[in-house]
Every structure is written in structure tokens, then in C-alpha cells.
Amino acid sequence: MWALRRASIALRSRGFSIGTSRACCAKLEIPSSCIEDDKAGILESPQETYDRCVYLKRFYHTKHGSSKFSVGRCGFSSQAGAKSSGEDDDLEDEFSELETPSSAQAKQTSNVADESDGELISEPELSDEDVDVEEPSQNELELSDAETDPIEKKSSRRRAQSELFNAIMASPGLSIHSALDKWVEEGNNVSRPEILLAMLNLRKRRMYGRALQLSEWLEAKKHIDFIERDYASRLDLIAKVRGLQKAENYVDKIPKSFRGELIYRTLLANCVVSNNLKKSEDVFNKMKDLEFPITTFSCNQLLLLYKRIDKKKIADVLLLMEKENVKPTLFTYKILIDTKGQSNDITGMDQIVETMKAEGIEPDTNTLAILAKHYASGGLTEKAEAILKELEGDNLKDRWTCRLLLPLYAQLGKADDVRRIWKICESNPRQEECMAAIDAWGKLKKVEEAEAVFDMMLKSVKRVSSKPYSVLLKVYANQKMLTKGKDLVKQMADSGCRIGPLTWDALVKLYVEAGEVEKADSILHKAAQQNQMRPLFSSYIAIMDQYAKKGDIHNSEKMFHRMRQAGYVSRLRQFQTLLQAYINAKVPAYGIRDRMKADNIFPNKGLAAQLAQVDAFRRTAVSDLLD
Template sequence: MKLSLSTLLNPHSKFASQKAFRLFFSSTSTQILSSPKLPQTLYRRISPVGDPNISIVPVLDQWVREGKEVQREELQWIIKELKFYRRYKHALEVSQWMTDKRYIPLMTGDIADRLNLISRVHGLEQAEKYFENIPQILKGYEVYWALLNCFAHGKAVEKSETFMQKLRDMGYARTPWSYNIMMTLYYKMESWEKLDSLVHEMEEKGIYFDYYTYGIRLSAYAAASDIEGMDNIVTKMESDHRVTLDYYTYGVAADGYLKVGLLDKALTMLSKLEGQMISTKKRNVAFDCLLRLYARTGKKDELHRIWNLYKKEKIFNNGYMAMMSSLLKFNAIEDAEKIFEEWESRGLTYDFRIPNYLIDVYCRNGLLGKAESLLEKG
């Protein structure tokens, strides 16, 4: 496919602290699903269909026509994976196919997931209609938390606050989950006083802080460049036996320290982030995060060191984009070209964003011949 230079944008991704908790934001289901012990062939068929405008239902139907079985556990796992990569429309299609074509009855957690997905894909109004039609017997606390999450994600502050009070009255606000949702909303709205008020309420009621509570608080301190607050939260998290720290936590802290120019503290956090890689399931995402953060430290040698470690894993398109965008922060065109050649040699699914990084830098540096050549090649 040929594209004109004027239509090409360089999608520089930046690690933002608010993204650190997207696993929580995408669903309030408390089901923890490990990767099923079933073959992942169905997911491998679905995975390449990245365009949300292309339905994956034909892929699912073809799977069944071939006589292959599919179980609830596998479909739940696929939905979880698609949500992680923000493929909400496809996740909703799997959820609906699960009941419409396979007649698998939904459990409370499945309903909570679908409620969140409807809100993401079709909007808050449709999510509310779906909630109203859920039989009361299936409206467990997970479903109520999911609707609160829908309100909060839609930044419907008044509805969120009213519904939160309803959860208090129903006795569904005795754990961190509903508070985390409201804290996330106040974080996004930069309503620091309301966020602090929720924290104090949790303390007064003896509601423990979980990973997300700490994480949202850390993100708020980072957004406000409150170094003392960040230091305190990291220390508390590291000493709280109920909380398992991961690369997201240290990534948020590193991002916050870099914002205010505290390079030494940021490097300490990056070192701790790297130490989490062995136990991290989503190592590709962690490596992408590490590359982009090291690029902001100005340490090009560290980029290459991390990349050499990364190459021991199976690198996908996002990894090549992370490395190329990081190198180009140093205007290291030749290095980025080598990474591009590595990507080409891998024969991965074509993603026009990868050559776009080079096309963009070629244009900015007056190398129009190279830009045109790469366009022709595409």
C-alpha cells in the first residue's frame, strides 16, 4: 500500500503513568484466569485481525466448522487477552459469540466483563440499558462494581458519586475495589482533594490498600510532582506483604522522577523494574516500557543493552516500534535503520507504523530520497 508523505504520522508512544493500571480499568471482574492448558491455536487465528472494523466472528465460526472444540475457560482467556491489548470490540464479539453461538451461560464475572465492554464499544447509555436487563439474581457485587467503573470511565462524576453511595448503602464498599474506581476517576479529573478524602475514608474504615490503591496514589503524586509522596508510597508498597510490586509500579515511579529531573532516582527505579522481568508474564510489554524510559534518561548504551536482553524473547511489532522510537530520540538514524532491517527479516505481520518512524525522521532531516524509496518499497 502506497501512502503520501503528507498522510503519514509518527505515532510516538510515551509511557504515561495513568496507563499503568489499565488492567484494572478495563474490567472489575475478580476472576483471575491463568493461561489455559488448552492449545492456543484459536487465539493465534484471532490475534492477527488487528483492525477493529473487521469482525472476528467468521474466524470463530470457521473454527467450529472445522470440528474443533472450544471451552468456556479458553474463551474467557481470549477475552482477557484482547482486553489487555485494548481490542474491546473484538473482546465483546467473543463474549457475545460465547452465548449466542455456543450457548454458554454467563457467570457473574462474565456479565461484569460484558458490561464494561459494552460501555467501551457502544457507550455508557447502552451499558446502563444492559445493566437494567440483567436478572437480579445475577447482579452480584462484581456487576455493580462494573457499572461504577463504566460511569467512572465515562467521567460521569455525579453518576459515579451517587452510585458509589448506593454501594456503601448496600455493603458493597467494604473492599478497595469501589474506592479504586472512584480514586481513578478523581485522578483523571485531577480532583486531588476528593482523592485524598477517599484515602482518609479507607483509613478510617480500616479498608486495606491493595496494589491498585497504592498505584493510583503513586500516579497522583507523580502527576503532581510530589517527590516526598512518591518516596513514601514506594517505601510502603515495598514493605507491605500483601502487595506484589511489578514493573508497572517502578515504571510509574521512574516516569515521575524523570518529569522533575531526578535522574539518579529514576535510574534506581529502572534497575528495580528490570529486576522484575524474570517474574513478569507480560515481558514484552515490560521491555517496551523499559526501552522508552531509558530513552528519556539519555543513556543510549542502556537502550542497546536492554535490546540485547529483549532479543532473547520473541519480539513482536510493538517491540520494534519501542526500540526505533527510542533510538530516534537520539536522532540515531543508522541504528534505527538496523532495527528496521531486523524487523523486515523477521517476516512479522506488516505494520505501516514501523517504516513510518524512518519516513518521518528522513523528512525532518531532509532525506527525501530515502523517504520516497521507503514509500515505494512499502
């Protein structure tokens, strides 16, 4: 652990200066511009430093120093139904931002994540960058069958659906209670394994509204005696469907005897998913006050949060882990490797890999893909190619690896390798592989090849979700093919796919790239008003960036306000764009420092330079002479 923390000292000494790169949305294939531009060190006053560190100071004044603790399996997992990879004894991957191959395989073997699902509630923020590799994405907290016995687990994986799930799916309208009552009246038994399987299927399809109704019905009808895992499941669903505040209120209603670590860990994970820094730190400190052990899972959640919002604090978390003898896991190393890679600190990234191997932890497929991505971005083509060859092996059979290789070869500009890998999948393509191929051909600016893959997928895949449409739409946006983009959206609507946040995001960027910012703004505004689903962070930022470039303060402030209305917590990225609008308009931004302080935003060097430019009372050499 000391070697690991020492590897981060350079980051800490320069204010954890990380360059922008974003890698959060891998899972959903749509880029998001939620990037923190931390290219330089941090400039802050002593008072600001004190205010900002008040939470972390509490980390070190613990009432217990026990490092002997066990991490039980909880009822949530982004790897639900997946085969155990042997690396998930801790819960770091269960609310993870970096998907393991096993979680991805679970997604490949089930028809999930369609925006057409009626109960779909949009994720808080689905991405941070153009995704080739599954780096920090905000995964689902899926109900796992991990607590059933091995025989039952194998049986559950073979069954794609349950009878209870089928009854729920057949229920018309928004409420499923009457359908559930009828199902019981027909003599069906409400057993815990049946409930777990139904919940698993609902969560895989992100039908959180119906999953929450099922949970409420079970408790109201007293079909099962609730245990802590059931309360944690309800808490997670409330956070997803009704928001964090409602989830916090629900915690107080849970009987004290069941209000254990799992409850607060679930709340912490949802706070992190929402990028809510203050609430996340409050929950972590609450867990300390309640004398729950400091677990790898909780520390990894903080690492994920600080990676996006306050990278300087990563070193503090590592110090805490060392102090409490909390061992880093493969997932911990993935976060740190990707963070170093985003800063283009390839040497530091390699040092963390060496430390990881010295601890007896070997990089998995996803970790190697992350390394290859950053080597390619850093211009180290030979090192990237070497890793890709290692991923392929002598005989490429793993289809999940194909899904990773396609965009990575495209990033290196290797069209022949993209074509070679695609031929392995072409005879029996899966939707995820098709999307990877469409994205890869788009990166290579080979639109016709991307369209050919899309057309093949429409013919071969039984049920096409809205995501492939969004991926092709992104290709059209990058190539500024507005007419083709419009036609694709019409085709999507005619096919019966529901247009949701992913499609809105691609459509917004299509119009933005075509120079029709006002049209993009109008589309996003109507989408937000007419649907329950929340638009992506990147959709707002894409429009706000364009207004800022024009020096349009009114519309930049309008987008800033809309993001707040949509529930997005203010962060550096928004203030950077807003300040740029004032700079381009050559107008002072009165009260902007107070606004940032109220939102608990502390400037890095780049933001401090922007603030100086919009300070109405700044002194210059000319003003001094005139005075």
C-alpha cells in the same frame, strides 16, 4: 493508612495542586496531551464547592460499616492469560491504568492490538503523556481464565487459539452468527472453557464487535446458562462497542438475581475509562445504596479518575478507605506515587514509598520504573541511575525489564546504555522491544538508529502491527521530517496495515510540527468521518492548541465542538485551551462560566486567572477611575 493519608495532606491543603505531566498512554506508545494544569490551588465559590462535593458527601453516610468483605475474581482482567504475579488477589489491576509486568508479559507473548483488526473500536482516550513507563493507561477489561482450575489455566495459556476462535476468525463479513451455526452443525461442542478461550483471544485482539456477537449468539441459542460473569462480560463489550448509555440500559435488562456487585463494578470501570466523572460517581453511590461492600478495586477506580480530572478528591478517597478499613494495595500506591511524581513532589513521593514498605508491600518492577522516570524528570540523575541499576540486577535476563530500561536511559541522555540494552534484545527482538528502542533513539534524536531498528523489525517480526509505524512517525514529527513521515504512511498503507487512531495521532502531530495546522485538521476530520474508530483526545488538543496560539476563536470552538461530538467529556484541559484562544484574540468570552458550570468544570487557580482576563465586566484600576 493514616500515614498514607497524612502524606497527602499537603496536597489537600493546597487544593491538591499537581503539576502537569501525563503518564497514561504508556501502553500504546503514543502521547496524548490530556493534561490538567493544576499548578496552583483551587479558587471556587462556596456554592461551587457545595455542588461539587455533593457526590462525595454521600460516601460517608453509609448504611453499613462492614469492613469484612472478600473480593472475588471476576471474569475480566488486563492480565488475561498472564502468569499470576501473586499481587492481584484484589481486582485493582483488572481494569487498571497502571500495567503490571505480568500484564505486559501477556501482551508480549501474544500478537495483539493491531489497528488492522476489523472490529477494533478506538479506546476512549489512550494517553495522557509521553510514555516511557506504563502508568495510568486505560487498559482493556479482558476476559480472564482466572475462574478455571489451575490445570485448565496452564493448558489454556499453552494454547494460543481455540477451535471456536478460529471459526470466528475465518468468518467473512461483519456477522459471525452463520459461521457459529455451521461450526455447531459440524458436531463441535460449545463448552464453557472453549468459550472463555475464544473470548480471551478476541479481547486480546480488541475484536470487541465479534466478541459481543459471540456473547449474543450464545444467549440466543441457549448454549450456556448465563451467570453473573457472563452478563458482566456482555455489559463490558456493549460499553466498548456501543457506548456507556447503551451499557446502562443493558443493566436494567439483566435479571435481578444476577445484578450483583460485579455488574456495577464493570459499569464503574467503563465510566472511569470514559473519564465520565458524574456517571462514575453515580455508579459508585448506586453501589452504596445497594449495600455492596466498598472494595479496594472500586476505590482504586475513583483514584484513577480523580488523578486525571479532580485531584483534590484523592484525599477524600483515602479518607473513605481509612473509615471503611479498606487496605491499599500495590496498585493504590502506584497511583499515589505517580501522582506525587507528576507534581514534582519528590519528597512526598519518597514518603509514600516508605509508607508502602512499612506496610510490608515492596515495589515491583513497574513501580521502580515509575520512580526512576520521576527522578529523571526532577533532575535527580543519581537516584534515577541507582534505580535503573537495581532494575538491571547482576545479570539482565528479563526482557520485559529491557522494554522499560530503553526509554528510561534515553530520558537520562545515556546513548551508550540504550545501545547496550538493545544488544540484549537485538538477536531475537520482539515487537514491543523494537518500539521501545525506536522511541528511545527518537528521544536521543538519533533518527538513523531508530530507522535501523524499524527496518530490522520488519524483517524479523512475523506480523508487524500499525503501532511501530506510529512510533517512528512520532520520531519524524518531533524532528519535523515531514517528507519522511509522508513516505512512511504510504509504506504503511502498502503493507496492508489499517491506519487507525494511533497513526492519525502521529500524522496529525507530524503536520502540526511542520506548521501545517489546516492540513492536520483536514486529516483528522476525514479520518473521523470515514471510520468507526474515534480519534484520540490528544489529536484534537494538538490542533486546538495551535489555533489557540493564533487567537483563532472560530477554529478553537470548532475543535471543542468536534471533541464533544466524538464523545469526549469536557474537562479543564479543553477549557484552558479555549480560554487561551480568547485571551490571544483579546476578545471577551461571554457565558464561558455558565458553560463550565454546565459541564461540571470548576476552575483551579490557573484557569481562574484565565477567566479573569476574558471577563467582559471585570473591573480594573482604570475602569474605576473612569466611572
